[in-house]
Amino acid sequence: MIESKIKVLRKAAQVSTTQSSDKIWCVIAGNEEMVNNVAYAAISSKERVKILFREHVNLKESYVRKKFDFIMLYGDTHKIRELSLICKENGGSYIKIAPYYVEKEPNLLLLVAPDTSIKKLAGDAEKANIKFSFILEDKTTGFIETDVYLTDRLPQFVRKIVDPLFKMTDVILSTILISVPGEDIEKIKQVANDNKVFVVEFNKILEDE
Template sequence: MIEDNIQVLRQAAKISQDSPEERLWCVIAGNDKLVDDIAYRAIASKHNVKILFREHVILKEDRFSKKFDFIMLNGLAKNIYNFKEICKSNGGAFIQISPKLIANEPNLMVFVAPDDIIKKCVNNIEQNKISFGILSEDQTTGFIEADLNVGVNLPNFAKSALKPFYNVSDVVLSLILVSVDDEKDIDKVQSIATQSKIFVIDFKDINMED
């Protein structure tokens, strides 16, 4: 009886999974080395994966500039699953979006930013009485590159000596997939996020035919 139940659960899990030939979207964030590797593999995938866009970001905060990259892909599920494994084994953040999710949650946005900024932004959205939900989230575990800003007066040898200490993994980068309940609130959410220096991917701006 127990074995029969296990077989039923296994079969249900297989049915619920995306088909390997289904096309999915994903966003991957991390340092430039990881995203360079992902971009190369996407280009070499024989048209099974398309790069929708890639961004290199420099955020200037107080004494430091934080540098990171993110990329959005559309491709066959089997390829996207492979990219997820590469991403996670190299300390990146990964969010996957399926056609079913887009059909059921029409007001979707992905936020990309350091974790502390994301949390403050989510709190601000909530304080504005906007009804929304976080459907998925992920964080980097590898380092995000940081540099001392030009205005910080230190000798070059001192900056070089300090670099290993500020290129550390405590600069956590987050991805969150947000669903806004009411379409009229989308512009408000985008405005709050943009003012917080968060990069917003609005699925209304993505060509679903890609």
């Protein structure tokens, strides 16, 4: 069931996300350096694009800390395209959200997390009979940063062996846009919290603009 939803998602993603709009939203996620580059380019073109928010996320799992950044932009379609190219050239993930999706899909939620966490959320939501629809998806082609945060309790000679092993962990980041019926929003937000998935309610972004 999950795989079939992902196939539908990917098919939907092939549809133009701009829909001939002059302005669109864009979410870019990946390592801190890449997002810094995107933010700098956005600030340099502030008359054409604006930064709605930026988050730096640290997720602790067992002995490993997974670190990534994501940023949400709104502005000129052509400038957003330039910024998305910076993202892809540096192994990041992005999704572009056109007014078409805002008008057609109710209660949009943006999810950002390691790919394994997103798949666990989808599985848990299915088991709990929580209704949702995939709209857009993208994954990083480069790996996000990981490090070990509990090895200071270990002897130094053990840390020298363990640190490189954990830091070589390959972690792919996923950025997902889903649509959720109103009655299931709080339920899926709880499932996301349980799986350490970062959630943004897109409707609230619109209210703040």
